Amino acid sequence: MPRVDRRPRRSAAVNLPGTALLGAVLALTAACSEAGPASSAPSSAPAAVASAAVAYGLPADLTPMLLPATGPDTRLTQGLDGFASLVRDRATRACLSAAGVRMPDAPPAMFIRLFEIPDLDHISRNGFSPTAVPGAAPSGPAPSDAAGPADSAVQRRCGAEGDAAAGSLHSLYGPLQNRWLTGLAAVEKEAPVVAARQQLPGCLAGRAIRADGEQSFFDQVDRALQTAGTPDAARTEDLRLGAAYAACMQPVEAQREPLRAALRAGFVREHEGELDAARKALPQRVAELERRYSVRFGVPAEG
Template identity: 40%
Template sequence: MLRRPVLVRAALAAAVALLVTACSAQAADVAGRSSGTRTAPVTPARLGRTLPDDPVRMVLPATGAETRWTQGLYVFGQQVTRAAAADCARRGGFTLPREIPLAFIRFFALPDLDFIARHGLSVSADIPAAVPGPSTVRAGTAAEVSRCRAEGAKAAAVLSDIYLPVERRWFGELGSLDDEPAVVRARQGLSGCLPGHGVRARDEKTFMAVADARQNSASAAELPATESELGRVYATCMRPVEAVRAPARLRLRAGFLAEHTAEIRALRTKLVPALHRTERRYGLTLVFPEP
């Protein structure tokens, strides 16, 4: 089964209301497949390592494309958590329980339409798995595991403390744009565009419900084409909305930067050096999904 977008975890609790996922909506009415044209399977995404010219674009994204850096930053924090916890366990001579593979998390409040049109709603680049520890080591006790996971969280907090407070405020302000008259008018066009492409949905929320239902009902052989079709429809119909929202976000960010000069100065000074130190400390590489 292809990987689906999920909600951002507690680190961005203030931003959860802004994220829409294709796997969390309730089941909805599903229309027939659009036209008889064959849709190519989704294209695998690549991994990139190039940092933005300004870390503000990674922490305070204003466009869908910028969220690729944000996704990479979140995954890196989780990798640090796991690497530091694994170091702790190795020192103690035990292993930690196996965890689910890490995945890049999409931001549907800032949809990356070019990426979605190319790769579908859910598919992203695969994150290299960590090298497992020796299998002959004993399993850790509940207390040992808890202690090492706490050590891992503390290591990740060294990074997140640099950017998370200002980032939370930024995501808290983004929702205000959806009430702007120009955005409301642009969203109204979805009620005609989505059905026109074979999806019986009146807005983004109901589209995601239809997408979830189609993905769940598709066979393994059908799923790549289903992903591709849904991504193409979503990107096509959301472009007029993003044509209004993306410039508005850029203007909002310019004002936000002017209001938080001290925090932004600290972010620009501290974050990238801290990322490089952490890469060296744990043998990790900060990567981002690319088209």
């Protein structure tokens, strides 16, 4: 299972290089069975990626989905990126199937949470484990044993087809959303946020967790879940650590959320034309991709 992401976020599920798609899929598969590079959620060899409770359909207001500022907003953003990842998966599988090539075992398309904007309510109840986007498995029967291995040319071609399918959606919102998320770094420099962060180690210590900040905390999450002896033990530890993180980060989020809201209001004014174009184009493109690949747009929901 992938590890906790400490990096500025652009979801690997959306931005995999086209010509290396299947290599990346295989790398992700390996990361689920051993300690691989950081990607998005704590790793735990015994645990499996869970199914998510999902609310289907685009929200009425697309602005929070495109420019998230709160934890609940990020569920919409996860849905958008997860849908692009699902489209890539379906397009790649269709290409490989047409070539008579078996799709290698791989993790499903997943909802990838945003490190910059933690969804504390969700984390407090569910921990850090990732959830799969419904519909990620191929809709048709599994390839037969006669399906052959893919050569590099087929991999490149099918990877490019998958990227093109996902890119037809991501191109409508990705550049704008990237600028928004990159700009959130300014919030971290505000004095109230800095002061609230200074209380994090003490709060965690009160819950028997020694960490001098988020980086150190997530390192401990990785270690704890990888060394858990059973799936049940990993799940118990995941929930304990998630509840502690959510409680101790609440003062930080209380300072950051109004700052993000003010920042978003200014961003919307400055990028009104680009934002309006994305809001108009997305529903039609999503509907087109749903029809083409027999998938549905959904966002994580509290179950």
